[in-house]
Amino acid sequence: MATAQHSELNVEKLPSAEGLRIVVVVADWNASITEGLFKGAEAVLQQKGCTAIERVSVPGSFELVFGCAKALKTNPDAVIALGSVIRGETAHFDYVCQAVTHGIKDLNVLGNIPVIFGLLTDDTQQQAIARSGGALGNKGAEAAAAAIQMAKLSI
Numbered sequence: 001m002a003t004a005q006h007s008e009l010n011v012e013k014l015p016s017a018e019g020l021r022i023v024v025v026v027a028d029w030n031a032s033i034t035e036g037l038f039k040g041a042e043a044v045l046q047q048k049g050c051t052a053i054e055r056v057s058v059p060g061s062f063e064l065v066f067g068c069a070k071a072l073k074t075n076p077d078a079v080i081a082l083g084s085v086i087r088g089e090t091a092h093f094d095y096v097c098q099a100v101t102h103g104i105k106d107l108n109v110l111g112n113i114p115v116i117f118g119l120l121t122d123d124t125q126q127q128a129i130a131r132s133g134g135a136l137g138n139k140g141a142e143a144a145a146a147a148i149q150m151a152k153l154s155i
C-alpha cells in the first residue's frame with residue numbers, strides 16, 4: 001500500500017512550459033476531486049508559462065484512455081489524464097484501475113508523445129480529498145510537472 005507522502009514538487013526548478021500545448025483529459029466521476037486535480041495542474045502549467053491548455057471531459061476514469069488516444073491525434077506536446085477512482089464494495093475498483101493503468105502505459109509505449117498518469121486510486125473519499133489540493137498536496141499539480149518535464153525530455 002502506498003504510504004501517505006507529500007511529494008517534493010518544486011515548480012521553480014521545472015523547465016519553462018512556454019510554447020507547449022498540453023491537453024488535459026478529466027473524468028467527470030468524483031467531480032469535486034477531479035476539479036481539484038485540474039485546478040492544481042492548470043496552476044502549475046500557467047505558472048510555467050503554458051498558454052495552450054486544452055481541457056477535455058470524459059464520463060469516468062475508464063474513458064480516460066479513449067480520451068487520451070483521441071487527444072494524441074491532435075499532436076500535442078503532452079497529454080495528462082486526471083481521474084479519481086474510490087474503492088466501493090465490489091471488484092469494480094480493481095478492474096477500472098487496472099484498465100486505466102495498462103491503457104495509459106500502452107499509449108506511452110506505442111506512441112512518442114508523453115501521456116501522464118494522474119489517476120487517484122483511493123480507499124476513501126477522505127484520502128482523495130487529501131491528494132487533490134488537501135493536506136497531502138495535489139497530484140494534478142504533480143502530473144502537470146511531469147508533463148512539462150517529459151515534453152522537454154531531450155535524449
Ligand code: DLZ
Nearest residue numbers: 027029059060061062083084085086092
Ligand atoms: C461505474 C464507476 C464506479 C462504480 N466508480 C467510479 C469511480 O470511482 N471513479 C471513476 O472515475 N469512474 C467510476 N465509474 C465509472 C467508470 O469509470 C465508467 O465511466 C463506466 O463504467 C462507463 O464505462
